[in-house]
Amino acid sequence: KKGNFEHFMQKEIHEQPDSLTMTMRGRLIRGEQKIKGVLLGGLKDHLKTIRRSRRIIFIGCGTSYNAALAARPIVEELSGVPVTMEIASDLIDRQGPIYREDTAIFVSQSGETADTLQALEYAKSNGALCVGITNTVGSAIARGTHCGVHINAGCEIGVASTKAYTSQIAVIIMLALALGDDSLSTQQRRNAIIDDLYNLPNKVRDVLKLDKDMKELAALLMEEQSLLVFGRGYNYATALECALKVKEVSLMHSEGILAGEMKHGPLALVDETLPIIVIATRDASSSKQQSVIQQLKARKGRLIVMCTEGDAESMCPDRTCRLIEVPQVQDCLQPIINIVPLQLLAYHLTVLRGFNVDQPRNLAKSVTTQ
Ligand code: UD1
Ligand code: F6R
Secondary structure, X not given: OOOOOOXXXXXXXXXXXXXXXXXXXXOEEEOHHHOEEEOOOXXXXXXXXXXXXXXXXXXXXXXXXXXXXXXXXXXXXXHOOOEEEEEHHHHHHHOOOOOOOEEEEEEEOOOOOHHHHHHHHHHHHOOOEEEEEEOOOOOHHHHHOOEEEEOOOOOOOOOOOOHHHHHHHHHHHHHHHHHOXXXXXXXXXXXXXXXXXXXXXXXXXXXXXXXHHHHHHHHHXXXXXXXXXXXXXXXXXXXXXXXXXXXXXXXXXXXXXXXXXXXXXXHHHOOOOOEEEEEOOOOOOXXXXXXXXXXXXXOOOEEEEEEEOOOHHHHOOOOOOEEEEEOOOOHHHHHHXXXXXXXXXXXXXXXXXXXXXXXXXXXXXXXXXO
């Protein structure tokens, strides 16, 4: 079942051009007269209600939460509806307010996560419209929500979620496009995103070619105690998700940090020994990331910079950083490209450190207890 691959995680990382194709199949429309759009069959009768809701709340755990976080900015931009984020267990612990006018979107690969299910029951009893985004047809969350979208990424076996993450982001971006469908002023922006969605599987194929480089980088990092990952904007989620993958499979401490918070504490950790990944691909916040890189360098940080192809010179003029150069796509799609080399890094780190990639210690694929 693993084909030419040694592990399911490796297979699932390399499968992403195909899983993304499946996720988008039949859902992107490139019609006559350059009219482009998306069709999410499970949501088409509910889009009006979602557009009119007072707030959209994304609810999930772990990687599924991170996927919603990655797509949050484009949902805000194209829908104009305020978007908040909830980790399912925290929402339940606080019994946070949820109202009839809210749309609660539950993101879950398995569709069976106990915390997410409990949050679903809670939001339903408060009268919110409950939408599911899940990979598993017939799962508890697919059945329990009022409507939703199957991500169709195919069965995911590795405990660490990889292809489901990128497909979840793709679905939420398509949801944003569908919600913004009634606005003329965003049409150009939406068309550009749809064009890049069509090309996305090829771009993912390109970035998978970094496999060898990531193996080399893993060999350099394998003895480390800790790895920091700085991101912001669209790629704050990429930083969190990279750190989650690294810690859960390679058992190395890792922390994803919002770069805007650097001076509010994390900067104290920086010295010439601790490796730091900075995600600085081109978008509205990359000049801020450029200055983060300069400040980390001033403290002799050991930097690994992820930048857009061709930006190496401007991001690291003195060539003291290790670089991960990735192809550019529309800003909101960039998290899908950027996570791929970092998944490969987590995978190779784990193999080199001699741990079980597909079944990390103490973890289960589907967390059905609280
Ligand atoms: C559906 C079919 C697909 C078919 C396509 C043709 C299923 C599972 N999908 O896909 O095989 O090719 O029509 O038009 O039969 N739902 C929830 N909660 C969730 C996820 C989904 O309530 O968490 C509901 C949706 O609102 C919808 C149904 O499940 O009513 C199927 O969702 P989805 O598979 O995403 O719909 P289509 O893409 O239209
Ligand atoms: C990490 C991972 C977990 C899951 C989390 C939620 O690689 O897989 O963090 O994302 O347990 O699971 P689902 O998405 O099934 O609700």
